[in-house]
Amino acid sequence: MTQSFSVLPQSFAIARLEPGAELPSAVLASPSFISITRTEDELSIVCAGDAAVGLPRVDSGWRAMKVQGPFAFDQTGILASFLDPLAGAAIGIFAVSTFDTDYILVKTLNLENAVQVLKDAGHLLLD
Secondary structure: OOOEEEEOOOOEEEEEEOOOOOOOHHHHHOOOOOEEEEOOOOEEEEEEHHHHOOOOOEEEEEEEEEEOOOOOOOOOOHHHHHHHHHHHOOOOOEEEEOOOOEEEEEEHHHHHHHHHHHHHOOOEEOO
16 A cells, blocks of 8 residues: 655654643644643643643653555555554654544654665555
8 A cells, every 4th residue: 555645844743741631722722733642641732842831740852753544434554554564663753643644753863764664565655
């Protein structure tokens, strides 16, 4: 299964807050990609690195690759076609899904290798 993907230009951070925490205003004001997920166990936030400054638990230095969608909800195997080659290359990921597509975050130091692994797996990098 061949898919197209692109690399977002900015660096991201992944933050964890307590489940009842208020959403930080810097995160909500960020004009770039953000993802917010609240569960009974935690509040997870993916945002631009500078929007996460000062949050209590942050893992910085992530880059995001966007799988070009949109995809129907009954379409299967798309994310797996990206994650399987990355797992085979021992590249850790953090995945975020939206209504239309998927984003795969990798540590900045793994980005070049991740892009090459995905191209070798038959995926097309868009500029």
